[in-house]
């Protein structure tokens with residue numbers, strides 16, 4: 001049986017989301033049809049607004065409504081420290097801890113020879129540029145504790161250390177392969193406090 005076109009179109013949209021197959025998409029589509037019109041309108045508006053009103057900060061790569069982002073513009077933040085993460089969600093996880101007061105740099109990915117991701121494909125050139133122009137004394141490498149995360153940290157450390165900048169790595173109380181995004185706040189706090197020089 002063919003679904004009516006509005007439903008199949010809605011299913012196609014849901015299936016573009018990660019981890020959603022045809023069955024779940026059908027369930028979500030039919031659920032949406034049963035929702036209040038007001039809720040559906042709000043949902044559609046949030047989708048459009050999230051896409052239209054959010055951008056990546058031209059300095060640090062964080063997600064923001066205004067460029068530069070609030071963190072880069074905040075005069076109370078410690079400008080001598082930059083914490084490097086893979087993903088915007090990692091910034092949010094670390095900000096929830098409220099113990100880190102420096103700046104961030106979001107790589108938007110990780111070096112991966114297997115997937116053909118090189119330094120130019122992620123936000124590494126912009127990080128190196130920042131290090132030349134800003135008063136940075138320490139770079140904290142907070143890529144995840146995966147093989148690629150470690151390799152990316154080692155690569156960055158070799159590039160940055162010769163400039164006389166202290167390079168540290170988060171003390172991963174986090175187990176190997178675990179993501180910063182999912183770590184609890186105490187683990188993250190300890191990881192930042194116990195960072196070691198590499």
Ligand SMILES: [Zn+2]
Nearest residue numbers: 057060069072
């Ligand atoms: Zn920023």
